[in-house]
Structures are given as C-alpha cells and as structure tokens.
Amino acid sequence: MIIEPRMRGFICLTAHPKGCEQNVKNQIEYIKSKGAIAGAKKVLVIGASTGFGLASRITSAFGSNASTIGVFFEKPPVEGKTASPGWYNSAAFEKEAHKAGIYAKSINGDAFSNEIKRETLDLIKADLGQIDLVIYSLASPVRVNPTTGVTHRSVLKPIGQTYTNKTVDFHTGKVSEVSIAPADGDDIENTVAVMGGEDWAMWIDALKSENLLAEGATTVAYSYIGPSLTEAVYRKGTIGRAKDHLEATAFTITDSLKSIGGKAYVSVNKALVTQASSAIPVIPLYISLLYKIMKEEGVHEGCIEQIQRLFNDRLYNGSEVPTDDKGRIRIDDWEMRDDIQAKVAKLWLEADTETLPALGDLAGYRNDFLNLFGFEFAGVDYNAEADEVVAIESIK
DSSP states (O other): OOOOOOEETTEEOOOOHHHHHHHHHHHHHHHHHTOOOOOOSEEEEESOSSHHHHHHHHHHHHHHOOEEEEEEOOOOOBTTBOOOHHHHHHHHHHHHHHHTTOOEEEEESOTTSHHHHHHHHHHIIIIISSEEEEEEOOOOSEEEOTTTOOEEEOOOOOSSSOEEEEEEETTTTEEEEEEEOOOOTTHHHHHHHHHSSHHHHHHHHHHHHTTOEEEEEEEEEEEOOOOTTTTTTTTTSHHHHHHHHHHHHHHHHHHHTGGGTOEEEEEEOOOOOOHHHHTSTTHHHHHHHHHHHHHHHTOOOOHHHHHHHIIIIIITSSSOOOOOTTSOEEOOTTTTOHHHHHHHHHHHHHOOTTTHHHHSOHHHHHHHHHHHTTOSOTTOOTTSOOOOOOOOTTOO
C-alpha cells in the first residue's frame, strides 16, 4: 500500500515502515560516528520503542556494543493497516542489531503489569543473567496498578487556578489563547500514580529480588523541568507533582541498591517534539521558538544527540556522575542557558500568527513531528508501495 500521513488533531494515525527504518538507521549512524562509549554491556530499556527510550537502546547497542532487552506496548500491523511507529522502530532496530551481531530481544505488552515484568525477568534470567543498566522511559496516559487493580488516568492541569497563555496549532500555524482549568478531585493523585516513580521502583525491586542486577548496576529515569514560561501548566502542575515523585523515588531506589553498590538517577532532558509533548498546550509554541534559537547558537539536539551526550559525558565519563543540588543529571543545560531563555522570553511576547513564521522554527517542529511517524525522511520514496506488515524478529 502507499502510506501517507493521516492526521487527527495532534495524532498521526499512520506510520511508514521504511521511514521509521530510515529514522533508526540515521540514529545508528550518528552513534557510530561519535565513537565507542565505555558503557553498560547488558541493558534493559523499559519504554524502548520511541523517543528517549529508543535513543537509549540505540546508544547502548551501537555505542557500547551492549545486549539489550526492550519492553514496549505497541500496536502491530494488520494487512491494510499500519502498525504504530514504535513497532516499526523496534523491528528496524532489531534487524540492524542482529545484522551487526548484537543481541537484541523485545517484549510487547503493558510494562505496568505483573505479567510483562515476569516475562522480562524470565528472559533476562535465561539469556543475560544480570543487567548492568536499566533505563526507565515509559510514557503512558493510563496505568492499571497491578497490586490494587485500580485504573489511574493522568491529566495535564495547573494546580490552584486556571492557566491562560498562548499556544499554536502546529498544523496551521495559528497562534491563539488557551485556558486550562485547575486540577480537582483525584487529578493529582492519579497523575502521580501514572507518571511518578512507583512503577519504576516496582521494576527495580523485582529485578533485585531475583538477583538480576549486576554489582554496581545503574538505573536512569527521564524527566523534564522546563522554563518559567511553561511551569504553571507543567512543572508546577499535575505533571510536575508526578515528576517530583519520580525524582524522590531515585533516592529511595539508590538506598535499596546500596547492597550491590548500585545507583539510581533522574536525567532532566531537553524539550523535544514527542507524541506526548505535541498534545500539551503552550509547549509546541515554546519548542518552535526554542529550536530557532538553539539552531542559531549551534546547540540544538534531538533525542539521539541528547542521549549520546548523556551516556558519554555524564553516565560513563570515567569519573563521578555530575548532578545538580537535587541529585539530578542536567542534560537540559543548553536549553536552560540564561541567554537562550532570555531570547525565548522576548520572542514569546512578540509571537502571533503573523510573526511566528519568522520568529520561530515551526517548519522544523512540523518536520520533527512527521519524523516521529516515519515521514519526511530523505532517501525514502513515499510514492512507492510499502509493505505495512513488518515482523519484529524476537516477537513470535
């Protein structure tokens, strides 16, 4: 079938297998071009199919020649209907890893569930013995707690009062005002249950209890802080409470890993175009302005550049991992530079539908969004028939 992007709001309903494959190949080539990283050799990536999780898996495999197990929850293809992009990404990753003689197996299912944890533990036990590095990069709006059976749904809301600010429809370029009502009822509790650190701790407890973590094992979860422009709806909102919980969990996990000399970190990463961030009001406008400035300054990074720098310069730099006063790794350091944030704040005041094409990088935002689904990659013939039914080698 000929596959084209089909949009519904902030979601693309189709994904291109050849484009997703090209995306993975591009990231692999970038990692190989940067040289070897003295990193972990047996890596578990929870949330491994897109964004920072996929970049972590690629960086581990092709930067450190690591064996990787990836856990994700993706929709497989059926004839006449494409898979989700993460499925195609993972299929392409496994294909390239196996071609290079690198161990890679994947598990597709709900990482919050006891069943998928069990399946993962059994695979580690059978194939790898122990894990040196656990990356926790789950992004889901819903979680069923495996202990209580309660379904929790996260919300993106400010706390205390209605938040009003500018946003942009990145499809049309129209800048408008948006208002978001404050959290009420169990909104905060539910968001923390989904996006906080509870499930991360459950994974680490399960691995440790069965002696599947190697001496000195490291685990890293990903977070975001962002600028004062977005803090009312993000860092000081419901998601911020969840991120606070995630960051506090790193200390709890570190305490639990002392017996094996292990350590847990939260890495605060840069604002990037993801399926999740595209749906957050205000963020697309902020990112389009940020991209313009960071590209002009020569410090723009995508997921793979961020994670390569995280692994090479922070986690595996040959000495102590540098952290801020709250124990967090700050790989958002270039985004949060005072000069860059001052320029974004100035452009924010000037941005409207007419001025944004000149002030921001909306074209770059749109391109990155389409890239998430395998579209707009050089070297891919999008007018050619593509086979939508692609298998992941390790998933039978």
